[in-house]
Amino acid sequence: MKRFMGAIALVALFGAGGAWVLTSPSLQATGTEALPGGASNLENGRTLFYAGGCTSCHAVPGAEDKTRLGGGLALHSPFGTFYAPNISPHPRDGIGAWTPEQFVRAMRAGVSPDGRHYYPAFPYTSYQRMNAGDLRDLFAFMMTLPAVEGRVRDHDLPFPFNIRRALGFWKLIYLDGKVFEPAAGKSAAANRGAYLVEGPGHCAECHSPRDRLGGIVSEQRFAGGPNPDGKGVVPNITPDASGIGSWSKSDIVELLTTGFTPEFDSVGSNMAPVVKNTANLPQSDREAMADYLKSLPARPSAVKKAPK
Amino acid sequence: MIRPVIVVAALALGVSAVVAANDPIAERKDTMKSVGAATKTGAAMAKGEMPFDSVKAQEIFKAYQQAAQKFPALFPDNTKTGGNTEAAAKIWEDKSGFTAAAAKFEKDAADAASKAADLDGFKAAFGAVTKNCSTCHESFRMKKS
Numbered sequence: 001m002k003r004f005m006g007a008i009a010l011v012a013l014f015g016a017g018g019a020w021v022l023t024s025p026s027l028q029a030t031g032t033e034a035l036p037g038g039a040s041n042l043e044n045g046r047t048l049f050y051a052g053g054c055t056s057c058h059a060v061p062g063a064e065d066k067t068r069l070g071g072g073l074a075l076h077s078p079f080g081t082f083y084a085p086n087i088s089p090h091p092r093d094g095i096g097a098w099t100p101e102q103f104v105r106a107m108r109a110g111v112s113p114d115g116r117h118y119y120p121a122f123p124y125t126s127y128q129r130m131n132a133g134d135l136r137d138l139f140a141f142m143m144t145l146p147a148v149e150g151r152v153r154d155h156d157l158p159f160p161f162n163i164r165r166a167l168g169f170w171k172l173i174y175l176d177g178k179v180f181e182p183a184a185g186k187s188a189a190a191n192r193g194a195y196l197v198e199g200p201g202h203c204a205e206c207h208s209p210r211d212r213l214g215g216i217v218s219e220q221r222f223a224g225g226p227n228p229d230g231k232g233v234v235p236n237i238t239p240d241a242s243g244i245g246s247w248s249k250s251d252i253v254e255l256l257t258t259g260f261t262p263e264f265d266s267v268g269s270n271m272a273p274v275v276k277n278t279a280n281l282p283q284s285d286r287e288a289m290a291d292y293l294k295s296l297p298a299r300p301s302a303v304k305k306a307p308k
Numbered sequence: 309m310i311r312p313v314i315v316v317a318a319l320a321l322g323v324s325a326v327v328a329a330n331d332p333i334a335e336r337k338d339t340m341k342s343v344g345a346a347t348k349t350g351a352a353m354a355k356g357e358m359p360f361d362s363v364k365a366q367e368i369f370k371a372y373q374q375a376a377q378k379f380p381a382l383f384p385d386n387t388k389t390g391g392n393t394e395a396a397a398k399i400w401e402d403k404s405g406f407t408a409a410a411a412k413f414e415k416d417a418a419d420a421a422s423k424a425a426d427l428d429g430f431k432a433a434f435g436a437v438t439k440n441c442s443t444c445h446e447s448f449r450m451k452k453s
Contacts, residue, residue: 231396232450259442260351264344266438268445269396275442303453 023168025115030177031108035100036133045141048134050280052127052200056273057084060148066276069094070148075121076229079214080157082121088148096147103139104132108179110171117167119155120174120214129180129199174215189284193292196285201278206234206270209302222293223302232269233303239294242301252290253283333391336382339375346371347441350434353427360427365434369421372437376414380407396450406448413440 049055055066061073069088074081088094095103102113110117110124118124130138160166180199182191197203208216209225223243224236236243244252251262256278259266267275278286346368352358353365383399383406399406420433 227450232452235451258351258438260347264348264351265340266347266441266445268442268447268449269451270446272442272446 022172023117023165025109025111025117025168027168028109028111028171028175028177030128030175031105031111032101033104033132035104035136040140041137042141042144044134045137045139047281047285048130048138048200049141050277051196051285052138053202053274053277054087054142055277056270057122058087065146067145068148069142069145070150071152076231077121077214078230079161080155082119082155082157083152085152086148086150087142089143089145090147090149093149093151094147096143098139100136100139104135107135109177110167110175117164117171119164119167120170123202123205125174125216126199126202126205128175128177129195131179134200170213170215173213189288190291190295192285193288193290193295196289197292201289203237207237217302220299220302222296223299225302226304227269229270234271236299236301236303237293238296238299240298240300243298244293245298249287249290249294252293253286256281256286256289257283331391332382332384332387333393333395336379336395337391337393339379339382342371343375343441347438350438354431354434360430362425362430365424365430366421368434369417369424369437372417373414373421376410376417380410392453394449394452396448399448402447409440409444409448413437413444416440 054069057073057075058069058071059066059073060068060070069086070093071084071086073084075084086094089096091097098106098113105111106113106118107124107127107130109128110120110122112118155162180195182188183194186194204216204221206228207224208221209223210228211217222236222238223240224234226232227234239245247262254260254262255267256275258279259272259275261267266272278289349358349364350368353360383395385400387393388395388397388400416437416439420437423433424430
């Protein structure tokens with residue numbers, strides 16, 4: 001039913017006047033700004049790589065070495081199955097032949113070097129918050145990783161979701177193209193935490209319910225919801241009683257370091273790969289993220305209780 | 309005449325034992341709760357919040373081994389849902405993978421026990437064996453509510 005309604009909505013939108021023009025990827029100015037000069041900072045790039053959790057989706061499934069970004073993982077969604085592509089520095093099969101500018105445009109505007117829209121299964125709705133200098137450093141770091149041969153199969157999407165052009169509409173609604181702006185009255189650490197969680201960390205992408213078109217319901221951001229992969233639920237991580245209101249800052253830092261909750265349960269399903277990434281961050285960054293989670297507005301859980 | 313009485317008594321006993329063990333979902337959740345409790349003690353010792361105690365260290369790894377041994381049998385086909393279980397469908401789709409994950413947990417816990425004579429040995433062994441928690445939960449455990 002969900003899929004059907006989505007299809008109707010998309011087709012209706014697509015049929016509307018001027019549709020073709022409105023959906024053009026070249027209309028999007030986002031991510032075309034000039035990159036800062038000077039040498040790239042590989043250490044900063046490494047931090048952003050782990051903050052961004054790129055390995056969760058792009059690492060070769062089942063492989064021990066998570067820095068081999070050959071892709072292939074199947075990502076299930078209400079719109080069909082996506083297969084994470086090869087983003088290793090392989091010049092033919094990965095992104096080794098890309099320029100840093102092309103990479104920034106992919107991450108911030110969701111537009112490919114050949115001018116097509118990417119699906120938001122690639123969470124550029126969060127990555128758009130990253131600034132150009134950080135993205136340049138991230139790209140430079142990724143170019144130091146192993147080149148993996150082999151292209152990944154195409155996505156498996158039914159009509160109308162297989163029409164990339166229609167994503168132009170989706171982006172008009174859900175992609176604002178704004179880089180994260182540090183808040184003037186807040187400490188550097190508080191701004192760092194907000195940047196990491198909202199930008200590279202893309203925590204809201206899983207920890208929020210979505211509407212029919214697959215966009216995050218903003219009033220319930222971070223309040224949990226059905227798992228986007230269609231199985232199970234993702235918990236509320238706002239400081240509400242139905243969320244993690246009883247957790248201390250160090251409880252959250254512990255979770256992002258070892259995966260243990262205060263009851264010494266170990267987080268599983270698709271949070272386990274997130275922790276494998278955040279475990280590689282500097283301690284100060286995990287602390288900043290924990291502070292930011294604790295500063296979020298408390299919201300009642302958007303997780304529907306399963307029938308007992 | 310005595311024989312049938314014994315048989316009946318034995319049957320009755322057998323039946324009551326089955327009734328007691330007839331809630332595999334509750335039993336496997338309790339098993340994991342005890343694993344969680346042991347892990348809490350272990351983490352406190354590893355972080356120096358509690359003095360290192362080699363007897364306690366052995367108890368932790370013993371608890372892991374015992375849990376791992378009985379765990380795979382607590383997932384009969386009629387317990388895929390209900391009782392607030394967080395067991396993922398994959399347990400039944402990939403039974404051999406699940407059994408292997410439990411066996412690896414048991415083996416790693418036995419290895420850990422042999423290496424935990426002092427605090428440094430314990431820290432390394434505890435870190436290694438607790439990798440099993442997230443690996444198994446990643447594939448086989450899913451929050452459902």
